[in-house]
Amino acid sequence: GAGVSQSPSNKVTEKGKDVELRCDPISGHTALYWYRQRLGQGLEFLIYFQGNSAPDKSGLPSDRFSAERTGESVSTLTIQRTQQEDSAVYLCASSLTRNNEQFFGPGTRLTVL
Amino acid sequence: GENVEQHPSTLSVQEGDSAVIKCTYSDSASNYFPWYKQELGKGPQLIIDIRSNVGEKKDQRIAVTLNKTAKHFSLHITETQPEDSAVYFCAASKGTYKYIFGTGTRLKVLA
Numbered sequence: 001g002a003g004v005s006q007s008p009s010n011k012v013t014e015k016g017k018d019v020e021l022r023c024d025p026i027s028g029h030t031a032l033y034w035y036r037q038r039l040g041q042g043l044e045f046l047i048y049f050q051g052n053s054a055p056d057k058s059g060l061p062s063d064r065f066s067a068e069r070t071g072e073s074v075s076t077l078t079i080q081r082t083q084q085e086d087s088a089v090y091l092c093a094s095s096l097t098r099n100n101e102q103f104f105g106p107g108t109r110l111t112v113l
Numbered sequence: 114g115e116n117v118e119q120h121p122s123t124l125s126v127q128e129g130d131s132a133v134i135k136c137t138y139s140d141s142a143s144n145y146f147p148w149y150k151q152e153l154g155k156g157p158q159l160i161i162d163i164r165s166n167v168g169e170k171k172d173q174r175i176a177v178t179l180n181k182t183a184k185h186f187s188l189h190i191t192e193t194q195p196e197d198s199a200v201y202f203c204a205a206s207k208g209t210y211k212y213i214f215g216t217g218t219r220l221k222v223l224a
Contacts, residue, residue, distance in 0.1 A: 004156065031210060033210065040122075040216065040217075041216055041217075042117070042119070042202060042204075042214035042215050042216045042217055043157070043202065043204075043212075043214040044214075045211055045212065045213075048210055048211070056210075056211070091156055091157070093156070095210070098209070098210050099208065099209060099210060101147075101159055102159070102210070102212075103156075103159075104149075104156030104157045104158065105156050106154060106155050106156050107156055
C-alpha cells in the first residue's frame with residue numbers, strides 16, 4: 001500500500017521567506033509526527049498530532065514554526081521568516097496509534113540561502 | 114534531558130564480515146529501543162527493536178543486544194552485503210511516541 005509521502009522533495013528559499021511543507025500520512029493512521037534532521041545529526045522531534053490536535057509541540061524550535069493537521073490526514077509544517085539555520089531535512093512519520101511503529105516519509109530537504 | 118550517543122559515526126567493512134554499532138542512553142526509564150536504516154533519499158525504516166525486558170533479539174542476519182545496567186545497546190549485522198550500506202540510527206524511548214535518536218552511523222560494505 002501507499003506509504004507516507006511528503007512534498008516538495010526539495011525546497012530552496014531565500015532568508016526571510018515563509019515555507020510550507022506537506023505530509024500525507026498512511027491512510028487510517030491517527031498519529032503523525034514531524035522531525036528535523038540536520039546534516040550529520042540524528043532526528044529531532046518537533047511535534048506530535050493525535051487526530052487533528054497537537055498535544056505535544058515541545059520540539060518546535062521557535063514561534064516561527066507551526067503545524068496543523070486537517071481531516072485526520074494531511075499535515076502542513078510552516079516555517080515563517082526562514083533563517084539559514086532552518087536548513088535541514090524535515091521528516092514526517094505516522095503510526096496507527098500513538099505507541100505503534102512509526103513509518104517515515106522520504107523527507108523534504110530545505111535549503112535557506 | 115535524555116541523550117543517546119552512537120558510535121562509530123562511520124564504519125567500513127568487507128562484504129561477508131560483521132558490523133557492530135553501539136549506543137548509550139542516559140535515562141534509565143527508557144524501555145524501548147528501535148533501530149532504523151536510512152538509505153539515500155529515503156526516510157528511516159525500522160529494522161529491529163528491543164524492549165527492556167529482553168536482553169537479545171535476532172532477526173536473520175540482524176541482532177540487537179541490551180545491557181540495562183550499563184545503559185547501552187548494540188546492533189549486530191552478520192554476513193554483511195552491499196545492500197546493507199546505509200545510515201543506521203538507534204533510538205531510545207520511555208515507551209511513548211517520543212524517540213530520542215542517536216546521531217547515526219554510516220555503514221559502507223565493500224565488495
